[in-house]
Amino acid sequence: MNTSAEPESGDPPAVELTGITKTFPGVVANSDVNLTVRAGEVHALCGENGAGKSTLMKILYGMQAPDSGTIRVRGDEIAFRTPAEAIKAGIGMVHQHFMLADNLTVLENVVLGAESEHGIGAKARRRVRELAEQAGFELRLDVLVESLGVAERQRIEILKVLYRGARIIILDEPTAVLVPQEVDELFTTLRTMRERGFTFLFISHKLDEVRSIADTITVLRRGTTVGSVGASEVTSRALAEMMVGSELPVPERGPSTVTDREVLAVEGLSAVESQRPVLDEIELSVRAGEVVGIAGVEGNGQTELVEAIMGMRQIASGRIRMGDQDITSFGTLARREAGIGYVPEDRHRQGLLLDESLWHNRILGHQTRRPVARGRWLDRQGAKDDTRRIVEQFDVRTPGIEVDAAALSGGNQQKLIIGRELSGQPRLLIAAHPTRGVDVGAQSGIWEHLRTARAEGLAVLLISADLDELIGLSDTIRVMFRGRLVATADPRSVTPEQLGAAMTGTQEAV
Incomplete structure (x- = not known):
């Protein structure tokens, strides 16, 4: 394999990072990283969580300054001190969590914060329409964002950076919450804009998608550059080996462990928000040793269902x-x-106290039970000892249990949460997007822990936007659409395309 993709002669690269090094207390995030991105290409950046992609x-x-190294944009050496300076240089970023x-x-969302560009009236409207047409978007400019789905929200984020003059766009895990049809639409947009x-700098853990859309792929491992390769020259398996030194993991449910013992029963569950039904007569059952997957485009009731089961949302009726x-x-x-x-689906907002130590985070939600509590009192030593066990058993890569959760990469934060929740010896685990935004190594480990717990009799309610994950891990799949469970699928025979059709309401059953 050729692991060096050189820029073409002629115009300077759109972006050239040379010798970038960045350290934090106890952690080397980037070490002598080199990255060359040609103008007019989709350049993918891959690597494990903690490999240094986000820091780079x-x-x-x-958003951060390097300790050493140089940044060149279109041949000019630049030292950005703020995102505003990067935006002024024509660089935009679409974050995984929409803003x-x-x-x-x-x-209003597109114009907000950039009123000086074209005002807030007819001129601004004309410019947004021009940009939407260039990108191939069909958007209703006067509807509230709260009424839109995930794919439309992502288009708004792209329009925001275009409106601010970006020609170099960073996309952070852009397909994480999209169904296959929406991924195809996004890739059509990227190809149109590339022409x-x-x-584009395209950050993703979905290696098949990376190979489909990227011209060039650069792999980081443990903070340094492993190499760059043309997307047409590499397989997903080879990419996985570059990233983690092992083959690409595949979610597999293994032999059936489903029993007749019902653990969770949801009967006639309905909920209303702002006089609008968000859950409509939900009937759902999960048995011991069973994984029930919930498929659905975000915004169709999955979050509300989880909140209702967890006691975080008031219900109108049901049991x-x-x-x-x-x-x-x-x-709760x-x-x-x-x-x-x-x-939880958002580990930062709902799963962790980022400014607290790992052992403090071990206590969350378990503060009344051993080993973190004795009677009415917290057991600090018990919490610390069990956190050390979780770190070892679940391969949480950390300098120690006293560091803040914010110091861990996303994948290690997620492994800490998985370890904490499985350590509570639950009868039912609600796992909402358990591998979202984690690398193939962490993903494989989380899948193995879920399979092991299922085999030991755990009932699992799995909510995921990763259709391969749902198909690979679930014993049965239920599809949510507009607050209702509209279809049931057999993961042994259903395809991602069939699931995607049911999720978007274009197919009633799968």
Whole structure:
């Protein structure tokens, strides 16, 4: 394999990073990283969580300063001190977690913060329409963002950076929450924009997608550059080996372990928000040793279903049982004590205290039970000892248990959460997007822990936007659309395309 993709002669590269090094206390995030991105290409950046991708992109986008090394944009050496300076140089970034105001319209979101560009009136509207047409977007500019799906929200984020003059665009895990049809639409947009001279830095863990859309792929491992290769010259397996030194993991459920013992029963569950039904007569059952997958485009009730089961959302009607125990009136802590483990969809907002140590985070949600509590009192030593066990058993890569959770990479943060929740010996685990934004190595480890727990009798409710993950791990799949469970799929025979069709309402059953 040729692991050096040289820029073409002629015009200077769109981006050239040379010898970039960045250290934090106890951690070398980037070590002598080199990256060359040609103008008018889609350049993918791959690597494990903790490999240094995010730090490198933050340096390019002016969010952090390198300790050493140089940044050149279109041949000019630049030292960005803020994102505003990067934006002025024509660099934009679309973050994985969208930064939109739901109570504003599409137009208002695009213009917000850049009113000096074209004002807020007719001129701004004309410019947004021009940019949308260039990108091949069809967007209603006067609708509220809260009414839009994930794919449309992503287009708004892209329009925002275009509106600010970006020609070099960083996309952070852009397909993480999209169904296959929406991924195809995004890739059509990227190819159209690439033909018009735009340059993309595409960060992703989905190696088949990377090979489909990228012209060049650069791999980072443990903070340094492994190599760059043309996308047409490499297989997904070879990329995985460059990233982690092992083959690409595949989610496999293994032999059936499903029993007749019902652990979770959801009966006639309905919920309303702002006089609008968000859950409509949900009937759902999960048995011991079973993984029930929930497929659905984000915004169709999956989050509300999880919140209702966890006692975080008031319901209008229905009943929730754990075994023979009716927990409908229980609070969230009581439901946890009844045997529910919870891996939230947003680890930063709902799963961790980022400014607290790992052992403090081990306590969250388990503060009334051993080994982190004795009676009414917290057991600091018990929490520390068990955190060390989790770090070792779940391969959480950290300098120690006293470091803040914010110091860990996303994949290691997620492994800490998985370890914490499985360590509580739950009867039911609600796992919402358990491998979102983690690398293939961490992904493989999380899958193995879920398979092992399932084989030991754990009931799992799995919510995921990764259709391969749902198909590979689930014993049965239910599809949510507009707050209702509209279809049931057999993971042994269903295809991602069939699931995607059911998720978007174009197919009633799979």
